[in-house]
Amino acid sequence: MSQDTVIFDQAGIARALTRIAHEILEKNKGTEDLVLVGIRSGGDHLARLLRDRIVEIEGVEIPLGTVDITMYRDDISSRGTLPVGKTEIPFALDGKKIILVDEVIFTGRTIRAALDALIDIGRPDCIQLAVLIDRGHRELPIRPDFVGRNVPTARDEDICVFFDHAQPIEVRLVKS
Amino acid sequence: MSFRHKHIIALRDLSKDDIEQLLNTAESMREINNREIKKVPTLRGKTIINLFYESSTRTRTSFEIAGKRLSADTVNIAPSNSSATKGETLADTALNLLAMKPDIIVMRHAVSGSHYFLAEKVNCSIINAGDGAHEHPSQGLLDMLTIKDKFGRLDGLKVAIVGDITHSRVARSNIQGLTKLGSSIFLAGPPTMIPPGVERLGNVTVCATMKEAIQDADVVMMLRIQQERQGKTLMPNAREYSRYFGLNPQNLQYARPDAMVMHPGPINRGVEMSSYVVDGSQSHILKQVENGVAVRMAMLYHVCGGTAVE
Numbered sequence A: 001m002s003q004d005t006v007i008f009d010q011a012g013i014a015r016a017l018t019r020i021a022h023e024i025l026e027k028n029k030g031t032e033d034l035v036l037v038g039i040r041s042g043g044d045h046l047a048r049l050l051r052d053r054i055v056e057i058e059g060v061e062i063p064l065g066t067v068d069i070t071m072y073r074d075d076i077s078s079r080g081t082l083p084v085g086k087t088e089i090p091f092a093l094d095g096k097k098i099i100l101v102d103e104v105i106f107t108g109r110t111i112r113a114a115l116d117a118l119i120d121i122g123r124p125d126c127i128q129l130a131v132l133i134d135r136g137h138r139e140l141p142i143r144p145d146f147v148g149r150n151v152p153t154a155r156d157e158d159i160c161v162f163f164d165h166a167q168p169i170e171v172r173l174v175k176s
Numbered sequence B: 001m002s003f004r005h006k007h008i009i010a011l012r013d014l015s016k017d018d019i020e021q022l023l024n025t026a027e028s029m030r031e032i033n034n035r036e037i038k039k040v041p042t043l044r045g046k047t048i049i050n051l052f053y054e055s056s057t058r059t060r061t062s063f064e065i066a067g068k069r070l071s072a073d074t075v076n077i078a079p080s081n082s083s084a085t086k087g088e089t090l091a092d093t094a095l096n097l098l099a100m101k102p103d104i105i106v107m108r109h110a111v112s113g114s115h116y117f118l119a120e121k122v123n124c125s126i127i128n129a130g131d132g133a134h135e136h137p138s139q140g141l142l143d144m145l146t147i148k149d150k151f152g153r154l155d156g157l158k159v160a161i162v163g164d165i166t167h168s169r170v171a172r173s174n175i176q177g178l179t180k181l182g183s184s185i186f187l188a189g190p191p192t193m194i195p196p197g198v199e200r201l202g203n204v205t206v207c208a209t210m211k212e213a214i215q216d217a218d219v220v221m222m223l224r225i226q227q228e229r230q231g232k233t234l235m236p237n238a239r240e241y242s243r244y245f246g247l248n249p250q251n252l253q254y255a256r257p258d259a260m261v262m263h264p265g266p267i268n269r270g271v272e273m274s275s276y277v278v279d280g281s282q283s284h285i286l287k288q289v290e291n292g293v294a295v296r297m298a299m300l301y302h303v304c305g306g307t308a309v310e
Helices: A010-028 A043-058 A111-122 B018-032 B056-068 B090-098 B114-122 B137-151 B169-180 B210-214 B240-245 B285-305
Strands: A003-009 A034-037 A064-067 A099-104 A127-136 A148-149 A157-164 A168-174 B049-054 B073-077 B104-109 B125-131 B158-162 B184-188 B202-208 B219-222 B260-262
Touching: A003 A043, A003 A127, A003 A148, A010 A043, A010 A168, A034 A111, A043 A099, A043 A127, A043 A168, A043 B219, A064 A111, A064 B049, A064 B210, A099 A111, A099 A157, A111 A127, A127 A157, A127 A168, A127 B125, A157 B240, A168 B158, B018 B137, B018 B169, B018 B285, B049 B056, B049 B090, B056 B073, B056 B104, B056 B125, B056 B285, B090 B104, B090 B114, B104 B285, B114 B125, B125 B137, B125 B285, B137 B169, B137 B260, B137 B285, B158 B169, B158 B210, B169 B184, B184 B210, B260 B285
Parallel strands: A034 A064, A034 A099, A099 A127, A127 A148, B049 B073, B049 B104, B104 B125, B158 B184, B158 B219, B184 B202, B219 B260
Antiparallel strands: A003 A168, A157 A168
């Protein structure tokens, strides 16, 4: 019997994204050289919403890309092959400030894979990480720069971000 | 839905879902081939042996590049410089290679079905790069990807395959794959080169003339005359063949105006196809070669994660 706790509703997610958008602009002093890259799948939707907010605040268009990390996973032999999604970064990364966006940060291994993927494509000036939820249990020395909410969890719990037509509607803590 | 095959020997053994997954993965792999640094670390530490008992330029190079782009170590073995010329059997060669712990053996062999024999002897993955007149799954898959690129689907297309069907493993893999994904196949060729009972493979029609096969076709796939595989004379001469079964700008007009022309290569210009068609605007021949690398990357990737079900 699983128990779900709603830890973020639609309005809460929207507020957190608005705050993160402001924080990104504050930290980077505007939009110069800024690009957003979302991790498939989930992070790409959040990256698009952050881009919309930044455009709204600053009135400047900024490039948006997505990265698929399947080819960079470290567990191909142990868990079998997964479907490979498309990486779409239709702009040069050299000299850019990349905001990497994911929904939940857990062990940090996904982010490690995404960093490798981005560095294979170009040489950015810097990479900053924005996540909606930080649930702890890091296995690598990686930390997010922008966090929607810190949620302490047990290892056997799960954080699920629910989307409806690419719009985040709810974040739940699922106890198994 | 995950791909669960340890070996890829024939498209006949794969389900519609398996084939669709390989094609989807191949589409994603293409992005890597367009990068400045064309390499991902996915198969780092894996060893791939390319064992080619028959000559090949495209397929061998393509498999080698595919392996290298996925960071695997690839080793090529050709018969002229291997122990096979000294009388070693396939089984012995395989066991010796196996002692060097490869993860995948990509093999081309003149004997149909030799890969099934090999798969029983070894514990690594086997990928068929062509076996006799049986199948050539990577060619079938890259042809399907090229068709899908142009039409966005494979379902409901009319595909004409013209030439030496009997000796063509390319035709067999395309028939197996395309019919599973909903295309209709129309075959034409000299009666001596049409295998009896080929209609039983699925949605396949044997046509009496080339015109009938390519009439309103979406895809016209031409095959090479496999002189090295034909035991006896199956046609009077190349000129007569070309006259009845060669593709030229005149008979290409029977096909749909946006029909695509394909050929697995190597081409005998002026025999199965005139140069006007080979180099014409409807030709997708080089696109096929380009897609070959992406498809083979997808095959290597998926067998590495597959568990044995065969």
